[in-house]
Amino acid sequence: MSLTDLTLMAKPNGELYKKVLGKLAKTELLECFQCSKCTGGCTAFKLLELIPHEIIKLVKLGFIENLIESGIIWTCVSCLQCTERCPQRASPYHVITSLRNIAVERQAKVPEAYLKAVSQILETGLMQPIEKVTTKKMETVDREKLNLPKIKYPSEEFKAIFLKALEGI
Amino acid sequence: MKLAVFWGCRILTSQYAYEMSTRQVLPQFGVELVDLRENHCCGNVVESVNRSASIYMAARVLALANETSLKDLLVPCSRCHFTLSETQRLLAADKKLEEKVTALLDEEKLAYSSDIKVWHIVDFLHDTVGVDKIREKVKISLKGFRFASHIGCQAVRPSYMKRVDGPENPQKLDRLIEALGAESVEYNEKLDCCGAALMLSHPEAGLSLTGSKLKALQELKLDGLVDSCPAGHMMFDTKQEEATAIIGSKLSMPVFYYTQLLGLAMQIETKELGLQLNKSPIEKISEKIANVDG
Amino acid sequence: MNVEQTVQLLENELPSKRETKVEKSVLVVGGGITGIQVSLDLANAGFKVYLVEKAPSIGGRMAQLHRIYPTLDNSINLLMPKMVEVAEHPNINLLTNTEILEVNGVAGNYKVAVIKKPRYVDENKCSGCGACIDVCPIYVSDRFNEGLRQTRAISFYSPYSVPKVTTINSEQCLRLSGKENCDKCLKACEANAINFEQKQKTFNFNVGAIIICVGADVFDASKMPELGYGRFKNVISNIEFERVLDDYGPTGGKILCPQSGKTPKTIVFISCVGCRDKRFYQHCCNVGCMVNLKQAITVREKLGDDAEIYICFNDMRAFGKGYEEFYEKARSLGVNFLAGIPAEVRSSPDGTLYVGVYEKTLNRLLELHADLVVLTNGVIPREEFAKLSELFHVPRSTDGFLQEAHSKLQPFESPVAGIFLAGTCQGPKGISESVAQASGAAAKAMVLLSKRERAILNH
Numbered sequence: 001m002s003l004t005d006l007t008l009m010a011k012p013n014g015e016l017y018k019k020v021l022g023k024l025a026k027t028e029l030l031e032c033f034q035c036s037k038c039t040g041g042c043t044a045f046k047l048l049e050l051i052p053h054e055i056i057k058l059v060k061l062g063f064i065e066n067l068i069e070s071g072i073i074w075t076c077v078s079c080l081q082c083t084e085r086c087p088q089r090a091s092p093y094h095v096i097t098s099l100r101n102i103a104v105e106r107q108a109k110v111p112e113a114y115l116k117a118v119s120q121i122l123e124t125g126l127m128q129p130i131e132k133v134t135t136k137k138m139e140t141v142d143r144e145k146l147n148l149p150k151i152k153y154p155s156e157e158f159k160a161i162f163l164k165a166l167e168g169i
Numbered sequence: 170m171k172l173a174v175f176w177g178c179r180i181l182t183s184q185y186a187y188e189m190s191t192r193q194v195l196p197q198f199g200v201e202l203v204d205l206r207e208n209h210c211c212g213n214v215v216e217s218v219n220r221s222a223s224i225y226m227a228a229r230v231l232a233l234a235n236e237t238s239l240k241d242l243l244v245p246c247s248r249c250h251f252t253l254s255e256t257q258r259l260l261a262a263d264k265k266l267e268e269k270v271t272a273l274l275d276e277e278k279l280a281y282s283s284d285i286k287v288w289h290i291v292d293f294l295h296d297t298v299g300v301d302k303i304r305e306k307v308k309i310s311l312k313g314f315r316f317a318s319h320i321g322c323q324a325v326r327p328s329y330m331k332r333v334d335g336p337e338n339p340q341k342l343d344r345l346i347e348a349l350g351a352e353s354v355e356y357n358e359k360l361d362c363c364g365a366a367l368m369l370s371h372p373e374a375g376l377s378l379t380g381s382k383l384k385a386l387q388e389l390k391l392d393g394l395v396d397s398c399p400a401g402h403m404m405f406d407t408k409q410e411e412a413t414a415i416i417g418s419k420l421s422m423p424v425f426y427y428t429q430l431l432g433l434a435m436q437i438e439t440k441e442l443g444l445q446l447n448k449s450p451i452e453k454i455s456e457k458i459a460n461v462d463g
Numbered sequence: 464m465n466v467e468q469t470v471q472l473l474e475n476e477l478p479s480k481r482e483t484k485v486e487k488s489v490l491v492v493g494g495g496i497t498g499i500q501v502s503l504d505l506a507n508a509g510f511k512v513y514l515v516e517k518a519p520s521i522g523g524r525m526a527q528l529h530r531i532y533p534t535l536d537n538s539i540n541l542l543m544p545k546m547v548e549v550a551e552h553p554n555i556n557l558l559t560n561t562e563i564l565e566v567n568g569v570a571g572n573y574k575v576a577v578i579k580k581p582r583y584v585d586e587n588k589c590s591g592c593g594a595c596i597d598v599c600p601i602y603v604s605d606r607f608n609e610g611l612r613q614t615r616a617i618s619f620y621s622p623y624s625v626p627k628v629t630t631i632n633s634e635q636c637l638r639l640s641g642k643e644n645c646d647k648c649l650k651a652c653e654a655n656a657i658n659f660e661q662k663q664k665t666f667n668f669n670v671g672a673i674i675i676c677v678g679a680d681v682f683d684a685s686k687m688p689e690l691g692y693g694r695f696k697n698v699i700s701n702i703e704f705e706r707v708l709d710d711y712g713p714t715g716g717k718i719l720c721p722q723s724g725k726t727p728k729t730i731v732f733i734s735c736v737g738c739r740d741k742r743f744y745q746h747c748c749n750v751g752c753m754v755n756l757k758q759a760i761t762v763r764e765k766l767g768d769d770a771e772i773y774i775c776f777n778d779m780r781a782f783g784k785g786y787e788e789f790y791e792k793a794r795s796l797g798v799n800f801l802a803g804i805p806a807e808v809r810s811s812p813d814g815t816l817y818v819g820v821y822e823k824t825l826n827r828l829l830e831l832h833a834d835l836v837v838l839t840n841g842v843i844p845r846e847e848f849a850k851l852s853e854l855f856h857v858p859r860s861t862d863g864f865l866q867e868a869h870s871k872l873q874p875f876e877s878p879v880a881g882i883f884l885a886g887t888c889q890g891p892k893g894i895s896e897s898v899a900q901a902s903g904a905a906a907k908a909m910v911l912l913s914k915r916e917r918a919i920l921n922h
Contacts, residue, residue: 023220025259035735035777039821041689041806043362045828047374051821074217074370077378079362080251080326084336085689085806087740089329100217110218113369117214121226125209131183135445136452141185146443148188151181154207157277158229165222169269337688357809357817 016064016102023098032056032090038082048075052082052092059095068103074111122163125154172288173239174202175230177249177399178210183407184399186443190428191245191290193437197306198298202243205233211249212256214369221269227256228270228281235282243288245428247321247398248365250289250333257283258330289324289333290428291397295341300348308436309461310350314392314454316430317354318342319382319405321398322362336360345427346395349434353395358385365400373415379404380416392454393423395430402426406449423451433458482916485571486671487511489908492563492851493676495523496894497886499545500901501674501908506554508905510912513668514549515577516559520624521546523678524887527607527621529708529716531894532757533789539623546625559626564665566673566854570881571917573670581661583631583639584617588656591627593619595648595657603635605713609703612713617648622711628656672881672908675855675865676901677847679887682737682744682840689807690733690838696722697814698836701754708761718765720834722814727834729771730762731818733805738841738891739777746862748841749891752780755839756789759798773799773831775820783895801829808836842891855882864890875904883908 021027036053044050050072058067067073076096083091104110117127130151134140143150172195180188195202211230212223230253234242244250260267261283274281294303320342324333334341337360343353364378383405386394396402404412406424413420424447432442433455439445444455464472489505491498494516502512514521525531526546528538549555564576584595599615607621608614616635619627637643638659649657681702684692691698697720699707710716720727732755738748759772774793779800781790794800802823809817818831844863852859857877860866865888868876877884885904886897911917 025263033739033777034823036803036821036823037806040803040819040828043364043378044367044374045821047377048371051826053821071370075367075374077362077364077375078366079322081322081360081362081806083327087735087742087804089741091327097216097220101220104218111370114214114218117369118218121210121215125207126178126182127210127214128178128182133183133185133446136448137445139445141446143181143185146185146189148185148192149204152204152207154209155277158207158209161273161276162222162226165225165273166219169221169225169266169273335688338694357811 014062014064017059017062019102020059020064020095020098023101024094028089029091029094030056030060031088032060032086033088035087037085037087038092041081041085043077043079043081044075048072050075052076052096055092055099056090056095059099064099064102067099068106068108071109073099073103074109118166122159125158126151170199170241171201171203171239172241172243172293173234173237174204174243174245175211175234175249175253176208177244177246179399179403180246181208184402186429186446187245187399187402187426189441189443190426190432193441194428194431194435197435198302203237203239205230206236207233211252213248213252216252221266223252224256224259224266225270225273227252228260229274229279231257231285232274232279232281234285235280240284241286241288243290243293245290245397246400247289247324247333248400250287251323253287254330254332257285257287289397291320291324291342291345292333294345294431300344303345303348303431307349307434309434309458311430311434311458311461312350314351314458315354315390316346316351316393316395317356317386317389317391318346318359319363319394319396319398319401321396321401322360324398342395342397342427346430349430351392354389354391356386356389358382363401363404365404375404376408376412376415379408380412380418380420383409383412383420383422384416384418386422387420391422393425393451395425395427397427406447409449421450423447423454424449425451425454482918483569483572485912485914485917486573486669487912488513488668488670489912490515490573490575490668490670490673491676492673493523493678493886493888494518494521494549494557494559495676495678495886496525496542496545497678497897497901498523498674498676499542499549500898501676501885501905502549502555503545503552504902504905505908506552508909510554510909512552512555513575513577513670514555514557515561515563516557517562517677518620519560519582519628519630520620520626521549521557521559522621522623522625525894526623527609527702528705529710529712530757530761532753533783533785535757535760543623546623550625557626558666560630563851563854568669570879570911571671571914573673573881574667575670575673576665576667579664579666581633581663582628583633583636583657583659583661584629585656585658585661586626586628588654589628590654590656591619592653593629594651594653595629598647598651600645600647601635601637603632608706608713609700611703611706671912672883673855674883674885674904674908675851675857675877675888676884676886677845677851677888679842679864679891680845682843684736684838684840686743687736690736690805691808691810691816691836692838695808695810695814695816695836697810697816697834698808698838700838700840701751701758702840704758704837708758708765716765718762718835720814725834726766728769729831729833730773730835730837731816731831731833732759732772732774732837732839733808733818734774734776734839735804736838736840737843744841744843744862746891747780748843749780750893751839751841752776752778753783753786753789753893756781756793756798758837760793760796763796763798768797771799772797773801773833775801775803775805775818777804783893842887845888848888855879857882857884860890862890864888875900876907881911
């Protein structure tokens with residue numbers, strides 16, 4: 001059993017709530033009326049217990065610190081089913097992405113693979129390195145062997161500007 | 170006709186068969202693919218880290234497309250297609266954002282254009298080329314073969330912006346399969362996600378989603394699953410064995426890129442279509458097709 | 464001349480008042496319960512009423528209902544005496560199969576032109592025996608029964624038609640559509656009432672006031688494909704279910720699964736379909752919650768304790784007199800209430816439906832295996848409101864319904880003098896509210912009609 005003192009522990013219009021709002025293209029994306037339709041069809045619910053409508057409610061009530069520290073916001077599969085079906089045109093997907101951005105800004109728990117992807121882009125422009133690909137007959141192949149054109153890696157300028165964009169547009 | 174093409178990351182670094190088969194089949198319909206001057210990520214994964222930076226990346230892709238002077242950009246990956254389409258929409262709706270992004274592109278003398286039409290393989294083949302033209306080019310009819318289609322979540326949602334197909338009952342990929350003479354079955358799990366996005370944080374859960382969908386498909390006595398996204402193909406084909414281990418059920422489903430199946434029906438050599446790279450048990454099917462009396 | 468002198472001169476020159484005689488008659492558009500109530504109130508007060516109804520019979524939506532909430536009275540038992548009273552009232556000129564063509568004039572003196580479409584059956588001769596129906600070779604979808612049944616090209620509009628005269632569907636009739644020279648109904652009619660040469664007729668009349676009661680529409684759930692309506696046979700709409708529950712309906716009042724024909728064990732209601740949904744209609748349909756309760760209670764009565772009944776709801780809106788008690792009655796009868804709206808409905812080959820709903824009070828995802836799913840399709844504006852808006856110059860609100868002059872103080876007057884609104888065309892509501900509005904609109908109209916003349920220009 002838990003008791004939450006709303007006046008002391010959560011500030012519905014606090015700084016973090018404003019931050020989340022600022023990251024959303026439309027405030028409508030938060031205007032959920034808690035029908036739970038999103039959760040009923042959420043791909044990540046059964047395996048990872050992601051409850052999209054609860055996330056939005058927590059954001060609206062200001063319990064954002066916990067969300068940012070929690071791993072739950074990294075369970076969204078980006079299937080966009082919630083965005084598609086919400087009768088209030090809210091979007092747990094977009095809200096969750098905004099929370100992820102804040103988690104990165106605050107250097108909270110961020111799955112390594114995402115940060116690796118960013119550093120890979122800074123290195124080669126692509127989010128993953130060239131993988132070792134083998135045929136069924138265990139023969140290793142690469143683009144050259146398959147007569148595919150060479151990858152045209154982007155300029156250093158792009159990487160510099162991308163870094164700038166990461167720091168804030 | 171000329172089409173600019175944006176491959177994304179996965180196709181260039183591991184999912185070679187999609188590029189191979191696409192480069193083989195499209196010229197048969199009079200399409201000349203024009204690569205962009207540079208290859209980089211569309212920003213799909215970066216959205217979780219910094220949405221503005223990902224918008225900048227997608228806008229840069231569209232600016233590179235604009236450089237080719239071509240108005241049509243082919244995007245074979247469902248996820249890239251979503252990111253580019255959403256970026257177009259966001260920039261159109263927010264002038265301030267567009268200014269900021271344009272300023273960044275300006276530094277490299279790149280120009281963003283809002284009137285690039287972003288195509289996916291499925292809607293390009295279905296809407297522009299047309300199933301009749303495809304039927305004409307079929308040399309080996311796949312009559313008697315049963316497939317199921319998987320178009321990819323991000324290709325069909327959210328429907329408040331124009332997507333490749335409808336969100337609840339997408340049919341274009343099925344019509345394309347039927348154009349080859351085969352049957353494309355309806356199934357309850359058709360809209361279920363492959364789980365690729367979870368590979369970055371919860372790989373077991375991602376593979377579990379893949380395995381569940383494959384398991385459901387196995388009940389349907391199919392000759393194979395046909396997909397049109399490198400993320401989906403990576404899960405269903407490349408990682409089918411891993412998915413089998415995770416869900417603890419025997420999985421054995423041949424998985425093809427649509428462009429590979431189309432190539433087979435047009436009697437293009439299997440090696441040119443990258444079929445040697447498919448990890449799922451496709452040999453039986455591709456041999457059966459090759460032995461069909463054309 | 465200075466300004467004051469000029470103004471005085473003009474005031475003396477221009478007519479300060481123009482007057483029109485106020486006609487002691489009313490046009491009532493729409494013959495559902497609202498139009499019927501308005502007509503009776505005005506006719507009983509001594510005014511002449513022209514009741515124009517588009518369909519071949521009056522009765523509207525209420526005639527389609529099995530029972531009404533919260534009293535569970537049989538709907539037709541309440542409605543039929545009023546329908547008969549309308550048909551027999553000396554002050555009411557009932558024009559069915561008729562539409563409004565043109566409206567001109569001002570309050571107190573509206574000039575109305577209406578067009579009565581041909582039924583190809585003489586209303587004065589037809590005895591209502593129905594012999595023509597049985598011999599007709601063409602089957603058409605039965606609109607009154609929401610397509611759950613077929614009727615013939617010549618038929619009564621419903622089992623409760625007033626007037627009790629058949630109508631021929633000219634597009635489906637072999638003879639009228641020019642396909643064949645069929646005359647089976649002509650031969651079967653002993654009253655000689657069939658007349659293939661019947662033409663449409665225009666009527667012109669003057670009225671003092673107009674009351675619009677054209678009703679509203681029901682959302683078509685095939686626009687929401689995730690719920691399977693149109694794809695899965697066992698997913699039906701609330702209005703279709705109402706016809707199923709009616710003892711004179713297409714299944715004789717038996718509740719059966721459309722796919723197998725068997726009696727369902729588990730029935731799931733899904734609320735708020737099409738309404739409270741920004742993708743379609745943002746408004747709340749007002750009646751959905753109560754209709755669900757009514758239908759759930761009826762299912763319990765017809766199928767007994769074995770049936771498992773679930774209502775998936777977003778909110779439970781039971782705001783009227785006796786409504787909260789009705790909610791309690793449903794709970795006491797073992798109707799299960801699930802707080803949550805399902806994302807989608809899936810089907811297995813044998814027609815069993817899978818409904819996943821996240822129940823907010825249990826914090827669990829519940830998967831239901833339903834034999835029958837009933838969708839609470841919302842009450843929505845009619846497409847014709849655009850045309851009506853133009854005809855009568857009555858604006859529409861942002862929600863698409865016809866706009867009242869003031870939502871609190873003038874709920875049944877339109878912004879146009881002399882034109883009143885009543886019933887669901889002004890906004891979704893139940894029968895109690897519609898009847899209240901009907902009598903209110905009639906009273907307001909009587910205020911206007913009670914004058915001998917009316918000034919139409921004032922300085």
